[in-house]
Amino acid sequence: MPTPLLSRRDIDFLIFDWLRIDDLFARERFAEHSRETVTAVIDLAERLTEAEFLPHYKDADRDEPKLRADGVEVHPAVRAAVRAFSEAGLAAGPFDASLGGLQLPELVHTAVMAYSMAANVATTAYPMLSIGNSRLLSTFGTPAQIEAFVRPQVEGRALGTMCLSEPQAGSSLADIATRAEADGEGALGRRYRITGNKMWISGGDHDITDNIVHLVLAKIVGDDGKLPSGTAGISLFAVPKLLVEDGSAERNDISVAGLNHKMGYRGTANCLLNFGEGVRHRPGGRAGAVGYLVGEPGRGLAAMFHMMNEARIAIGLGAAALGYRAHRLSVDYARERRQGRPAGARAGSPVAIIDHPDVRRMLLAQKTYSEGALALVFYCARLIDEARTATDENTRAQALSCLEILTPVAKAWPSEWGLAANDLAIQIHGGYGYTRDFDVEQLYRDNRLNPIHEGTTGIQAIDLVGRKIRRSGDGALKLLSERVEATCRKAAAAGLSTQAQALTHDWVRIGDIAEDLLQRDHQVAIWNATHFLSAFGHAVVAWLWLDQAATLEPDADDLATARFAQAKRRCCRFFFETEVPKIATWLQLVADNSDVAAACPPEFFINE
DSSP states (O other), X not given: OOOSSOOHHHHXXXXXXXXXGGGGGGSGGGTTOOHHHHHHHHHHHHHHIIIIISTTHHHHHHSOOEEETXXXXXXXXXXXXXXXXXXXXXXXXTSOGGGTOOOOOHHHHHHHHHHHXXXXXXXXXXHHHHHHHHHHHHHHSOHHHIIIIIHHHHTTSEEEEEEOOBTTBSSOGGGOOOEEEEEEEETTEEXXXXXXXXXXXXXXXXXXXXXXXXXXXXXXXXXXXXXXXSGGGEEEEEEESEEOTTSOXXXXXXXEEEEOOOSSOTTSOEEEEEEOOSSSBOTTSOBSEEEEEESSTTOHHHHHHHHHHHHHHHHHHHHHHHHHHHHHHHHHHHXXXXXXXXXXXXXXXXXXXXXXXXXXXXXXXXXXXXHHHHHHHHHHHHHHHHHHHOSSHHHHHHHXXXXXXXHHHHHHHHHHHHHHHHHXXXXXXXXXXXXXXXXXXXXXXXXXXTTTTTSOHHHHHHIIIIIIITXXXXXXXXXXXXXXXXXXXXXXXXXXHHHHHHHHHHHHHHHHHHHHHHHSOHHXXXXXXXXXXXXXXXXXXXXXXXXHHHHXXXXXXXXXXXXXXXXXXXXHHHHHHHTTHHHXXXXXXXXXXXXXXXXXXXXXXXXX
């Protein structure tokens, strides 16, 4: 029976045929792997997530984490699933062999996470954050910190978080007020006492593992007793729940002030954490949570971006997976649900709703959004592998440049359009769609969080326009343009010249407007940043759809292969006919420097 989560044929096509993972096996890091080992790992992920993650999807949504006297208690099935994930070695997949990892390509790790996110995105949040936490510490931590904090996470004995936001400072990290006061030198590096409050901390406390390694942004108190201003004064600290420096496993001065109750991801314990309330003290009587400086003072935000960028792509992956699963459920429902008759028919039995043209329109839109989103994130994973392991420096630099400009798109586009697929799933299910009896209701709630997680769509737009284009110039865009041009040439030769011409036209327009944005005042340039992100994202996904369509053989002798290729080409055509025309509208707003929103007086929004 096919998996209810993702199409294995599609996953194999993306990995083996489109993104050519076999090319990576010649590289030293992946020399122990082959097509057979990759297939075995994905088989394992498919089986484990169906057995351990999917069954409690609705149970953990109903039975949310609870705050007890000694901490947060999660649903027992969540605890068992996360442990099973680690015991199977899936959490260790991308790590170095020296840490007990499997040194899997990022592309394979992304496929593994896609299955777990499609099955249960809330439960997957625990290992997802821990993997990002460990990779940051592996990059910026000292050997002692890596041994104390990374190895236990890779082995599944601890989990990790990222602690950025505060109640008074959400995404505005320059305004954080958490303090760090020097506390001497320890075996794990420079020690500090951390005091402050952190909000929206996913996995902030739980009973899955004994220890939790918090990566905390804070500002070091100056000699004058004041905190530095702005983001330049932010430092990064590893603050464990249990202190392991002296082997005591004593509780650190961290307490859970409350749980946030979200509309989705309800199985993920989302906490308000207080650091350094003075409830617990270390020898010497000093209050405050013990933290260890990671990297250099004042360079904390730069280091944290290592995890934040990874998390942004992971959020995009989750959004794609949720939309993808909703589409598969919608197809099953549309085939089984019989209602109505063909237009003009007054008699006869009701037909399956998939026979109605508007239902097929919605199914095709879902398929196009969700599969396009998944292809985008997989493409980014392939860029990560290239940036880390390519044999020449120029190839690595080019891959990294393309990855950087695509990261805000990989976060925002799946979050917006994967959610659109979830919205259509409810519509296809009709009245049943918004009842709790069907998964599509919960899938929508879970996915609705993703346009906000790890920076809203508006923040991603400012990042794209304000940082990736204006600060970095148009170098990355030119590199991406070369790839788009190569696809258009390939597509024209494959009988897709209409789509190739349309994409070429829009891409030239994007380049012209990006050049114009470089000349504008910064504040004016970001007036319509979200419109530019929308246009750019749609153009990127159109490119990836065209590239996939040009790779496939719609006339293959094998019927299943031919049907798969034909369906992909139909999606490509649908996207170009129904979605690509939107690009011109968005770009025109940017080109006109429209102030319809930016110059709108706040008084217009007064409720009278």
